[in-house]
Amino acid sequence: MRKSVQSFSSICRSLLLLLILLLCFVKDSQGFPDFKIDNIADKLKGEHSLEKRAVLWNFCSQKLVQITKPGSRGVNARGSRNSEFSNLTIISIDGGFIRIRGMANKLYLCFNKKGKLRTRFQPPKSLPHSCDFSQNLTGDGYHTFKLRDKPEWSIGFKKRGKKLPGFIRKPRFQIFELGIFSLTMWCELFSQCTPGNPRTGGDA
Helix, strand or coil: CHHHHHHHHHHHHHHHHHHHHHHHHHHHHHCCCCCCCCCCCCEECCCCCEEEEEEEEECCCCEEEEECCCECCCEEEEECCCCHHHCEEEEEEHHHEEEEEECCCCCEEEECCCCCEEEECCCCCCCCCCCCEEEEECCCCCEEEEECCCCCCECCECCCCCECCCCCCCCCHHHHCEEEEEHHHHHHHHCCCECCECCCCCCC
């Protein structure tokens, strides 16, 4: 009796494994684009760093996040699909956190001590984790980014693309939702650029 139960359990596990493999095969064969950073040509840099080239699409403004210049006015969600400032690098760091950096200017997206978004070439010594974020997947396939030391602060933008203070809380959760496309996928969808040589233009 015990051998029969063990045999049945083994068969169930085998069938479950085959089902998972079949689902993975079907998903890969369909090739539908989504907002996850899968199937990107990953670039390893350093022992604990993984870089992914991507664009961030804001649900509320219906445009791309762009990093344009240093300071408090250097970030918005008004980027057009061929703007060089919308091409970003998402860098994974120790502890499961990430940093978001502009490809055109090497500026990082950060919060200041008052909870407002700004851009910097590097985090200040007084706020060493002000550019570090956790990346969280929502139930509808979008992502939110919360500050490492203050998870109640999230990256968000208004309908016209203006940045929001991280501590703002509104019923419309979409202001904090961002879609992620790999830069390779984005270029293939719109034929606006090549991953190694993005076209310039768009909103600044």
